[in-house]
Amino acid sequence: MDEKTIEKIKKEAEEIINKFSEVLEKFNLEMEESYYIIESRNVLREDEAVESNPEFREKFLKIAPKVNKEGYVVVEKGSWLK
Numbered sequence: 001m002d003e004k005t006i007e008k009i010k011k012e013a014e015e016i017i018n019k020f021s022e023v024l025e026k027f028n029l030e031m032e033e034s035y036y037i038i039e040s041r042n043v044l045r046e047d048e049a050v051e052s053n054p055e056f057r058e059k060f061l062k063i064a065p066k067v068n069k070e071g072y073v074v075v076e077k078g079s080w081l082k
Contacts, residue, residue: 061067066074 061071061073064073068074
């Protein structure tokens, strides 16, 4: 690039930065930062013991393809694992 083109690019870049600065000055940037759209944040349920339903477990284990001696469902290892 010749010197004339470089100077033209520098001048245009400076104008862009000045315009951008003018636009930014119009905004109130003294606000408190917020990262949440809604007021509720970190809302978790309380841990509580859940009553198990032995009838459900029995029915579930009946339809499971494979169950071990301890009564746990045995799943197939992914073919992508070695």
